Amino acid sequence: MSLKTCAKPIKSHPVGRSCDFDASSCQARRGQPDMFTAFARFADGTAEQIASLDVLGPAWAQDGVTVWVDLEAPTPEEIEQLRRISALDGAALDACGRGDPRPRIEEFEHYLFLVMYGAFAPREGTEFQPRRVAAFCGSRFLVTIHHEPLRTIAAMRERCSKIGHQILARGPDFVLYDIIDMMVDRYVEVTEHYERLVEHLEEESLDDDVDAGIVQMVSRLHRELLELRRAATSKRDLIAPVAKGEFDHISENLGQRFTRLRDHLVNVIDTIGTLRDRLDGVRDNYHSALATRTSEVMRVLTGYAAILLPISAIAGVYGMNLRSWPGTEHPLGFWIVLAFMAAVGATMFLYFRWKRWL
Known part of the structure; x- marks a missing residue:
């Protein structure tokens, strides 16, 4: 049986808005080469890395093959070529290029379509901005599309280059789980990053010569933590139906694992709420010191x-x-x-x- 899919949607689960999305971020990064990564495990148990979309077509058509394809900042021509090879829904692929402003999960006859947001710790002088990734998960394939570099995808790419036959042998849904698991870990790391910042501000707010700039820092962190909370809440809501086993394209064995990821996101959301309360305390400390x-x-x-x-x-x-x-x-x-x-x-x-x- 070859990897041909049907584009008829069965049900859709839009999730709450995670952040304001700028469609211009979906444009290919100028001056940088587009990136294509693909790994295939064949019916005889062997695995190899696919060099290009031209080579992907024959491999995709083989019976018993399991494929993971990742496109970073793809061009419209690459999206169209992927559509011809995979028969994925054209509207869903177009949504990857336009930039859906919110996470969502939509079930088609032969695959599951997800739009997710990953988190990363902002560099000094920059603000938190979630990074978007779309995924198509079928019984024998996983396709991920994103327009910014993602550490989770890079880590999975490195693992597949070493033990791709073992990873793909578990199925595309396990690969999708591993990617989401690493994305949730990044949410935890980003939350810990903000926790260290809040602790530093708490100590600084108790100094006698505290600077007025601390108020601007508190306001910026309040805004970024709100964005992080929106992204984490949307991801939790996206994972919830998967954890309940509502989709046939996700193995029942993964239900408990997705439940664990959901619980981790609940802890992240609770921690973010605590950090925002502590930031209110920092602002109160500053105003108290100023009044004194x-x-x-x-x-x-x-x-x-x-x-x-x-x-x-x-x-x-x-x-x-x-x-x-x-x-x-x-x-x-x-x-x-x-x-x-x-x-x-x-x-x-x-x-x-x-x-x-x-």
Whole structure:
């Protein structure tokens, strides 16, 4: 039996929106070569790597063959060539190029179509942005299409280059599970990355000289954690029907494993909620420190204003130049008043220092 498929959809499970998707990200990366990877396991148990789509056609048509095909940043011509070879649904393949704004899972007669988002830790100065991968999983084939490099796909590519016959012998659904498993592990790693950032901000928010830039950092992390939570929630909802065994193209033996992945995503979502609460605490720490510094400055300024108040009153009274004021005609009158003003100021300063107001 050759690997020909039917493009009639049976049921579709759209999943909640994971992130705002820019269709321009689906364009092939300029200046970089398109990447094609394919591994095939034949009926006699041997396996080999397929060099190109031209070679894939004859291998795909053989009976008893199991194939994993991965396309990174494919051109429209490559998508069309893959459609002719595999007979996959044209609308689903077109969706790989347009960029569906949300994860989804759709069952066709001979395969399962999934749109998923992978996570990666953002570099310094960049924001979190999920990376999208589409997958077609049939009884004898798995096709993955994405437009950005994915560490999970690279890891699976390396494993297949070493023990491809063993991996493909378990079936395409097991290969799909391994890819999703590594994607979930990346969600855990990214969450741990943000946890370290939050811990650093918590320590920094308790410093006396905390900078106002911490508020912008907290706001940015709040936004990124929200995006991460949306992506993790959508992936959990996508995995849920697979874990329940609702699709014939996924082995029942994988149900418990997908349940474990779903539980890991639930833990990720809970951890993200905790991190967002801790970020609120960081913001509160900053505002508390700011209020404390402001109160300290106002207390000092008020103390010095109180010291200058009687001195200003004395200077104002003796500055009226009335002959009736005592001491105005005395040759040392100016110095006596000046000494009295200094004594009043010094007395109040020492009193405030004793009360620890200054």
